[in-house]
Amino acid sequence: MMCGRYSLVAPAEAVRALFKFEGATPNLAPRYNIAPTQAAPVIIQRKDGERELVVMRWGFVPAWSKGPDNRYSMFNARAETVHEKQAYRVAFEKRRCLVPVDGFYEWRESSGTKMPYRISLIDESLFAFAGLWEHWEGSDGSFIESFTIITTRANSLISRIHDRMPVIMPLEVHAEWLGCCSAAELLIPYSPEKMKAYPVDAYVNDARHDDPMCISPAGESVPDEIMN
DNA sequence: CCAGACGTTGTT
DNA sequence: GTCTGG
DNA sequence: CCAGACGTTGTT
DNA sequence: GTCTGG
Numbered sequence: 001m002m003c004g005r006y007s008l009v010a011p012a013e014a015v016r017a018l019f020k021f022e023g024a025t026p027n028l029a030p031r032y033n034i035a036p037t038q039a040a041p042v043i044i045q046r047k048d049g050e051r052e053l054v055v056m057r058w059g060f061v062p063a064w065s066k067g068p069d070n071r072y073s074m075f076n077a078r079a080e081t082v083h084e085k086q087a088y089r090v091a092f093e094k095r096r097c098l099v100p101v102d103g104f105y106e107w108r109e110s111s112g113t114k115m116p117y118r119i120s121l122i123d124e125s126l127f128a129f130a131g132l133w134e135h136w137e138g139s140d141g142s143f144i145e146s147f148t149i150i151t152t153r154a155n156s157l158i159s160r161i162h163d164r165m166p167v168i169m170p171l172e173v174h175a176e177w178l179g180c181c182s183a184a185e186l187l188i189p190y191s192p193e194k195m196k197a198y199p200v201d202a203y204v205n206d207a208r209h210d211d212p213m214c215i216s217p218a219g220e221s222v223p224d225e226i227m228n
Numbered sequence: 229c230c231a232g233a234c235g236t237t238g239t240t
Numbered sequence: 241g242t243c244t245g246g
Numbered sequence: 247c248c249a250g251a252c253g254t255t256g257t258t
Numbered sequence: 259g260t261c262t263g264g
Contacts, residue, residue: 002236002247003247004237004248005247005248033264035248036263037263037264038264062234062241063241064234064241065234070261070262071235071260071261071262072236073235073236073237073247074234074235074236075235075236076235076236076237076247077236078235078236085234086241086242086243086244087233087234087235089242089243105247106247107247107248109238114248116248148235151236151237162237163237163238164236164237202248204247205248205249206248206249206264207247207249207263207264208249208264
């Protein structure tokens with residue numbers, strides 16, 4: 001895989017502090033295990049330059065489609081080709097977003113078994129994936145806003161686990177990315193020396209599990225906050 | 229022109 | 241909607 | 247990404 | 259094996 005699960009535990013106030021979006025502070029429950037098809041917040045930029053937080057479906061639903069269709073894996077888009085692929089080209093030019101995250105999961109396969117790892121910044125701070133979003137509208141007037149996460153080749157830390165990783169946008173390029181004026185040169189692997197990775201329990205495999213156990217280092221005791 | 233696709237990862 | 245293939 | 251289903255008729 | 263659901 002490359003990026004099929006992530007976490008966003010930070011409170012909405014922390015998301016606002018980093019991304020400077022306008023409007024009311026939304027209610028964001030801590031999320032330990034966000035999976036494709038689920039709703040999650042993204043940051044977009046309006047034409048007047050103001051940033052907005054919008055909750056969207058993870059899994060790109062093209063405007064021309066009949067609706068969500070999981071026969072296609074549209075929760076990731078390859079950085080190497082995203083500017084030329086039909087399904088993403090217009091969004092790459094006009095509808096970029098930043099995805100607030102504080103960790104993501106990758107599964108390492110060895111001797112036939114897969115072990116999940118959690119990857120985060122060394123200080124566990126909030127950061128951003130590069131994404132694209134889309135607005136789909138049904139004939140009955142219903143609509144779906146959705147997003148995809150862009151992936152690239154793994155850096156030297158993550159390549160021990162897997163050969164792909166999500167594109168992480170450093171703070172200093174957030175505005176350039178959202179402004180849609182940059183080319184694909186921002187879509188590169190993030191600095192491995194700023195990141196850490198550790199194994200977690202296969203508990204995270206089940207997308208219905210969404211609690212602190214998901215991010216707990218494998219083999220260690222259950223964190224206090226989920227003991228009753 | 230119309231028809232048909234539009235995606236990624238991992239495995240073979 | 242937009243691009244590619246025929 | 248992984249987990250889990252993979253079906254129909256008829257009855258509530 | 260392949261598709262759907264989360």
